[in-house]
Amino acid sequence: MTFKPSTTVAASPARTLPRRIIAASWKPAMFAVLLWLASAAGEIPVPGTPVPITLQTLVVMMAGLMLPWRQAGAAVAAYLAAGAIGLPVFAGGASTMALVGPTAGFLVGFLPGAIMIALLRGEANLTSPLAAAISAARYLFAALVGGVAVVYAFGFLIQSALTGVPLNVVALASMGFVAGDAVKAVVAALAATGLSKLGR
Numbered sequence: 421m422t423f424k425p426s427t428t429v430a431a432s433p434a435r436t437l438p439r440r441i442i443a444a445s446w447k448p449a450m451f452a453v454l455l456w457l458a459s460a461a462g463e464i465p466v467p468g469t470p471v472p473i474t475l476q477t478l479v480v481m482m483a484g485l486m487l488p489w490r491q492a493g494a495a496v497a498a499y500l501a502a503g504a505i506g507l508p509v510f511a512g513g514a515s516t517m518a519l520v521g522p523t524a525g526f527l528v529g530f531l532p533g534a535i536m537i538a539l540l541r542g543e544a545n546l547t548s549p550l551a552a553a554i555s556a557a558r559y560l561f562a563a564l565v566g567g568v569a570v571v572y573a574f575g576f577l578i579q580s581a582l583t584g585v586p587l588n589v590v591a592l593a594s595m596g597f598v599a600g601d602a603v604k605a606v607v608a609a610l611a612a613t614g615l616s617k618l619g620r
């Protein structure tokens with residue numbers, strides 16, 4: 421009987437560190453790029469507010485629904501950092517100045533929003549049609565709380581503080597986003613529930 425030496429335990433961590441770093445960071449990096457692409461895809465102006473309709477909330481929702489909370493937070497933090505250092509990754513090709521403008525609160529809110537979604541959603545259970553429907557409903561709830569309620573709360577409060585426009589006026593002027601963000605939440609919940617099969 422021949423003895424086949426196995427890989428030494430002590431050597432493994434040093435060899436696998438770069439692999440572990442790549443494994444932990446490729447998804448956050450991909451979602452940060454997707455956030456930029458969502459901004460670059462274009463914007464729809466909403467009368468009465470300087471904040472446009474964009475696809476960013478869809479990506480924030482997908483990040484929260486598909487990544488562990490630390491990775492979802494890292495994805496948004498990387499995106500915000502890219503804009504803060506001057507890369508034109510925000511809506512309309514804006515960068516640093518957007519973080520002190522009327523859309524700043526929404527951008528800042530993407531971070532707690534994505535983390536909140538990841539913490540609320542739980543694990544998808546696709547073992548039966550009923551279980552899958554319940555999972556999709558929980559994903560939808562998480563997307564609405566984190567991607568709409570949390571993002572809007574930060575957006576409205578900071579926009580009102582920066583512009584001096586009363587909070588109720590800011591909130592009323594922003595109602596044009598609600599229908600689109602509700603549709604994005606449904607799309608994100610259904611897509612993420614289906615895609616959760618891939619993570620198994």
Ligand SMILES: O=C(O)CCCC[C@@H]1SC[C@@H]2NC(=O)N[C@@H]21
Pocket residue numbers: 459471472473474475476477509510511512514518523524526527571572575597600601
């Ligand atoms: O300047 C930016 O890049 C941020 C734009 C923020 C747009 C907000 S996010 C929530 C709401 N839903 C939208 O579609 N647009 C606004």
